[in-house]
Amino acid sequence: MLEIDIDPDRKLMTFRVLGEIDSARLTDLIIEGYQANRSAWTYRRIFDYRRATGLYDYGEVERLLAWWHGETAGMDICNKVAVITNEVLFEVRARVFDEAYTHGQIQTFDRTSKALEWLDSVAPAQSRP
Numbered sequence: 001m002l003e004i005d006i007d008p009d010r011k012l013m014t015f016r017v018l019g020e021i022d023s024a025r026l027t028d029l030i031i032e033g034y035q036a037n038r039s040a041w042t043y044r045r046i047f048d049y050r051r052a053t054g055l056y057d058y059g060e061v062e063r064l065l066a067w068w069h070g071e072t073a074g075m076d077i078c079n080k081v082a083v084i085t086n087e088v089l090f091e092v093r094a095r096v097f098d099e100a101y102t103h104g105q106i107q108t109f110d111r112t113s114k115a116l117e118w119l120d121s122v123a124p125a126q127s128r129p
Helices: 023-036 058-072 088-100 112-122
Strands: 002-007 012-020 044-053 080-084 105-109
Touching: 002 023, 012 023, 023 058, 044 112, 080 112, 105 112
Parallel strands: 012 044, 044 080, 080 105
Antiparallel strands: 002 012
Protein backbone atom coordinates (compact mmCIF):
# COMPACT_ATOMS: atom_id res chain seq x y z
CA MET A 1 0.00 0.00 0.00
CA LEU A 2 2.89 2.44 0.70
CA GLU A 3 6.55 2.41 -0.34
CA ILE A 4 8.93 5.01 1.05
CA ASP A 5 12.24 5.88 -0.58
CA ILE A 6 14.78 8.21 0.98
CA ASP A 7 17.53 9.81 -1.08
CA PRO A 8 19.94 11.66 1.25
CA ASP A 9 22.02 13.01 -1.66
CA ARG A 10 19.00 14.66 -3.27
CA LYS A 11 17.39 15.46 0.12
CA LEU A 12 14.24 13.75 -1.11
CA MET A 13 11.63 11.56 0.57
CA THR A 14 9.25 9.80 -1.85
CA PHE A 15 6.01 8.11 -0.83
CA ARG A 16 4.49 5.77 -3.43
CA VAL A 17 0.87 4.87 -2.77
CA LEU A 18 -0.07 1.52 -4.33
CA GLY A 19 -3.44 -0.15 -4.84
CA GLU A 20 -6.79 0.76 -3.33
CA ILE A 21 -6.57 3.71 -0.95
CA ASP A 22 -7.71 2.94 2.60
CA SER A 23 -7.49 6.49 3.94
CA ALA A 24 -7.15 5.70 7.66
CA ARG A 25 -4.53 3.02 7.01
CA LEU A 26 -2.65 5.26 4.58
CA THR A 27 -2.50 8.05 7.16
CA ASP A 28 -1.17 5.61 9.76
CA LEU A 29 1.48 4.32 7.32
CA ILE A 30 2.60 7.84 6.39
CA ILE A 31 2.93 8.77 10.06
CA GLU A 32 4.87 5.54 10.74
CA GLY A 33 7.12 6.34 7.79
CA TYR A 34 7.92 9.78 9.12
CA GLN A 35 8.50 8.45 12.64
CA ALA A 36 10.91 5.80 11.34
CA ASN A 37 12.85 8.34 9.26
CA ARG A 38 13.11 11.41 11.46
CA SER A 39 16.44 12.38 9.90
CA ALA A 40 14.62 12.94 6.59
CA TRP A 41 11.89 15.25 7.91
CA THR A 42 13.64 18.31 6.54
CA TYR A 43 13.79 16.77 3.06
CA ARG A 44 11.71 17.68 0.05
CA ARG A 45 8.72 15.37 -0.43
CA ILE A 46 6.96 13.65 -3.30
CA PHE A 47 3.72 11.72 -2.97
CA ASP A 48 3.19 9.50 -6.02
CA TYR A 49 -0.43 8.33 -6.47
CA ARG A 50 -0.16 7.07 -10.06
CA ARG A 51 -0.51 3.41 -9.04
CA ALA A 52 -3.29 4.04 -6.51
CA THR A 53 -7.03 3.83 -6.94
CA GLY A 54 -9.67 5.69 -5.00
CA LEU A 55 -9.44 8.99 -3.18
CA TYR A 56 -7.72 10.00 0.02
CA ASP A 57 -10.46 11.07 2.45
CA TYR A 58 -10.24 14.75 3.37
CA GLY A 59 -10.81 13.98 7.06
CA GLU A 60 -7.70 11.81 7.04
CA VAL A 61 -5.74 14.54 5.28
CA GLU A 62 -6.80 16.90 8.08
CA ARG A 63 -5.64 14.33 10.67
CA LEU A 64 -2.28 13.96 8.91
CA LEU A 65 -1.81 17.73 8.61
CA ALA A 66 -2.70 18.31 12.29
CA TRP A 67 -0.19 15.65 13.31
CA TRP A 68 2.44 17.04 10.92
CA HIS A 69 2.05 20.63 12.15
CA GLY A 70 2.30 19.46 15.77
CA GLU A 71 5.39 17.32 15.17
CA THR A 72 7.29 19.87 13.09
CA ALA A 73 6.55 23.03 15.09
CA GLY A 74 9.78 24.99 15.35
CA MET A 75 11.65 22.75 12.87
CA ASP A 76 13.32 24.00 9.70
CA ILE A 77 11.37 21.81 7.28
CA CYS A 78 10.82 21.97 3.56
CA ASN A 79 7.23 23.13 3.07
CA LYS A 80 7.04 22.29 -0.63
CA VAL A 81 5.32 19.01 -1.52
CA ALA A 82 4.93 17.57 -5.00
CA VAL A 83 2.05 15.21 -5.74
CA ILE A 84 2.21 13.04 -8.83
CA THR A 85 -1.13 11.86 -10.13
CA ASN A 86 -2.97 10.99 -13.31
CA GLU A 87 -6.38 11.71 -11.77
CA VAL A 88 -7.90 15.08 -12.63
CA LEU A 89 -10.14 14.91 -9.55
CA PHE A 90 -7.12 14.40 -7.31
CA GLU A 91 -5.55 17.48 -8.84
CA VAL A 92 -8.59 19.55 -7.89
CA ARG A 93 -8.62 18.05 -4.39
CA ALA A 94 -4.91 18.84 -3.97
CA ARG A 95 -5.78 22.54 -4.19
CA VAL A 96 -8.10 22.09 -1.20
CA PHE A 97 -5.35 20.21 0.67
CA ASP A 98 -2.92 23.01 -0.19
CA GLU A 99 -5.15 25.56 1.54
CA ALA A 100 -5.06 23.48 4.75
CA TYR A 101 -1.27 23.05 4.58
CA THR A 102 -0.31 26.25 6.38
CA HIS A 103 3.06 27.76 5.57
CA GLY A 104 3.50 25.31 2.71
CA GLN A 105 2.65 24.61 -0.87
CA ILE A 106 1.38 21.50 -2.61
CA GLN A 107 1.63 21.23 -6.40
CA THR A 108 0.42 18.40 -8.63
CA PHE A 109 2.24 16.92 -11.61
CA ASP A 110 1.77 14.06 -14.03
CA ARG A 111 5.45 13.05 -14.17
CA THR A 112 8.31 12.68 -11.70
CA SER A 113 10.59 14.80 -13.87
CA LYS A 114 8.20 17.75 -13.66
CA ALA A 115 7.82 17.33 -9.89
CA LEU A 116 11.59 17.29 -9.41
CA GLU A 117 12.06 20.27 -11.70
CA TRP A 118 9.59 22.26 -9.58
CA LEU A 119 11.17 21.13 -6.28
CA ASP A 120 14.63 22.02 -7.61
CA SER A 121 13.40 25.52 -8.45
CA VAL A 122 11.50 26.26 -5.20
CA ALA A 123 13.53 24.19 -2.71
CA PRO A 124 16.94 23.21 -4.11
CA ALA A 125 18.51 20.15 -2.44
CA GLN A 126 21.57 22.14 -1.40
CA SER A 127 19.32 24.47 0.62
CA ARG A 128 18.15 21.56 2.81
CA PRO A 129 19.93 20.52 6.01
